[in-house]
Amino acid sequence: MSLQRVSGCLALGFIVSFFSCSAASPSPDGFLACLRAKSLPSELVHTQSSGNFTHVLASSIRNAKFFTNATARPLCIVTPTDASHVQAAVLCGRGQGVRLRVRSGGHDYEGLSYRSARPSSEAFAVVDLGANLRAVRVNRLESTAWVDSGATIGELYYAIAKSDSRLAFPAGECPTIGVGGHLSGGGVGMMMRKHGLSSDKVLDATLVNADGELLDRAGMGEDLFWAIRGGGGGSFGIVLSWKVQLVHVPSTVVAFNIAKTVEQGAVDILTRWQDIAPCLPTDITLRVIVQGQQAMFQALYLGGCGSLVAMMDEQFPELGMTSADCQAMSWVQSAATPFLSFGGNGTLEEALLNRTTGLSRSNKVMSDYVRRAISKAAWEDIFPWFAKAGAGFILLEPHGGFMGSVPAAATPYPHRNGVLYVMQYLVSWPQEGGDGGTAATAWIEGLYELMGQHVSKNPRRAYVNFRDLDIGQNDDEAGGTFEGGEAWGERYFVGNYRRLAAVKAAVDPTNYFSNEQSIPPLR
Template sequence: MAMLKGLPLAFLVICFSCYLISVPSLASSDEFLQCLREKIPSELVYTQSSGNFTDVLASSIKNPKFFTTSTARPVCIVTPSDASHVQAAVLCGRKLGVRLRVRSGGHDYEGLSYRSACPYEVFGVVDLASLRSISVDRPDSTAWVDSGATIGELYYAVAKNDSQAAFPAGECPTIGVGGHFSGGGLGMIMRKHGLSIDKVVDARMVNADGDLLDRAGMGEDLFWAIRGGGGGSFGVVLSWKVQLVQVPPAVTVFSIAKTLDQCAIDILMKWQDVAPSLPADLTVRVKVQGQQAVFMALYLGTCSSLVSTMGDRFPELNMTSADCRSMTWLESAALSFTDMSSTGTVEDALLSRASGMSIATKGKSDYVRSPISKNAWKKIFSWFAMNGSGLIMLEPHGGFMDTVPADATPYPHRSGVLYVIQYIVFWQGDGGAASTSWLAKFYDFMGHHVSKNPRQAYVNFRDLDIGQNVPVNGNVSSTFESGKAWGERYFMGNYQRLASVKAAVDPTDYFRHEQSVPPLLQRSK
């Protein structure tokens, strides 16, 4: 026991609880695989003994820190080409006590869609990459999109069908639709049109009983929960029907960098006040890295109109027509998330599915409801002087976001939010310890300047540091109370309703991972 001295208590509890889990025996795992082979074409099931198992597992992993020899891997990967294959996988898993994790794009910040934080867990993965069809109904201005499609593929299909149609979603084209929609879907036109989930009008999913349901079949409570309640808690959503939005024939973008010597802090102070209250057609987000702030904008209008608006509302940035770039909305969606540059064709940017296995990352998030002081910004820049690999992205809310009640969807961070902060550190090779240590300390510092009681976080920027489910009494059901640590930070007052929905549709907690919503079970009297 001497070797355990000094380890955090939470770490010991989690590891010991993993050891206590009543995991399936090897015989049960074999039976599970046999069950799959009887119900699903063999070429769609990859076991650890399959020659290409490793290639399939790595195919959409975006973070190499979750692809090491110590990472807990699934006993198999099911790559369904039809809803019936997903139903069969769920029924086999329920029958033989093997849980399933669900992967669409592989962007989960903690890798929970394809790995377990518990080295003893026996689980399978349903990889939806082959379910990626997109069907656009131009007269109805809607589209059905499968969860395995990427948002880049969705953008491309929509705009190629109608150049003035678009959909509000994120800025990284390789994100899978399933995970992105499940957590909310922030993006550059959310101030005008809302989150992705605000435009979802129907869905098809397989529940914990293996039933295939649409909105009418699942009922409004479950339909509410899957639109922002986080992936992997309520079932396997196979496809989504979305309402498209209209954009002008041309939009305008700019990217303006300001160093500390160019009054970056004073401009940031002004940005905090003005960005959430600008016209909804205009989003100005900021990247802070090193000793500069980069202000990046998307405007659903012309350059001349944008110059006029910026001159009236944000003259401190000194934006001029020389900063404007005019392009189609589809071309703007293909720009780099971090600097709004373009490389290659629109097709290259939006349709590539290349995995990101060269650079490892760790992310966190915060919401800001009161402006951060000038003195605090000076200290923030001093933190970045210590680490050149870290950055923060500041994404303003306001506009449409202020019009949606906090309980309309599970995503509660609506009225009163100035902006969301995404923290990211990058490293290659063995540099992870230094980078993550810096991020943890910086995040602690930022706790004085962001939302409190609870300190809010965005579920799509998943962070196990803020808490995770721990099995209780040797079984695999986590509790509502223990889930509050992270659940109320992601969902605030909506966490209890999510747990109640979970209890109604999956009371045995079949769909479970380290931050899945636990069922709120009523105690017997």
């Protein structure tokens, strides 16, 4: 079945008119009976009593701390193979008081796509798009692609390159991220200074709304189409597929990794980087990873080595980059190589198409936006934190270029003009043994508190795709109120939060699609 272009179904619209947001009391048995009545194949519904339930649940969990007996688990997992299965899940869920959580790649840092942080009495099921809805259809002549939400960005990259090595898509650096979640939250990556966020390149989408209707861009309207391109997943419906605009890249790109220790002047170079990186030509993105007592400068340049060396020599001589640092490769190799993705060695197919996950480590992530360069003296105070017990690392990704040319209200992602870089704090620890993450958690919380004086304020901004429940949660089990969500909503979306809530009120007024940080309706 093609998901490319569809309209709302009058029959389904008639059926759902009889349903309210939820039944008087949740009926898990009624939900499963409803799915059977709608002829959903039994092999696509994995209940807790199913022999493969644990395997399916764990298949794309990326954070081991959410795979314990204490974690609230879904009553079942639905693995749809076409749109009608998703529509059935929505209709049955509303009719029986069972909410749905939607998973594509499982990279939600708080695990909200497959677990609940609310009391275990909440009845919910998971619609797992990553199991079967993973097709990628590239139109080489139009330089576009339709990609299902359950595909990973690695699978998208591979399909594009297989069709035409001179085509690409601006998205993230980790191949196992699900397309659905990535595009729903914006999608930062190594080509955003040239081409923008992933969501900036979305041309159309197919979505199942809270009434069970299957809509394309024309059917959903421009307000909802605006909201799904950066407003975060889990609020407005279930996006099944996205039409994206592809971009042209050279046959060969250049990457480099240059590490500088504190003794080699890392503090001075990093301080200077803040002024340089957002203002470099848009063909280059130069990010930094600070870990231990060194700063790793990583670049992707859409050009040749000679021009890159000349550029760096003129604009950032402090880094000391030479032709010996150049790594020439195709664009798709840059997306697959350990140079950027922290992955392992292997073939291109193994690097981009591998969907396996490990449950040996837990993690915690936080984020900030920096709008004014942090002083050298401040960095001298910050660097010792990376020698503390439990220390993780920070990743600094520059904006500027295309990002600064887009109005803040063009999409829900507001962090555009005036942003120097987005900063991700990440710490991990072994799930088994050790101190259970006590030192790691104390480290990230302490560093985050210290950084408060140096980052954006009023509000202190955060990136929704680096989801963090510590900055706030909806204020009740029904999904929250607009006022109760402002604490976290303004940090992710700034002035766009109110418009998102207005869209929510128009398309899902009873707040069926809700979680701990879903957009509440504006009453």
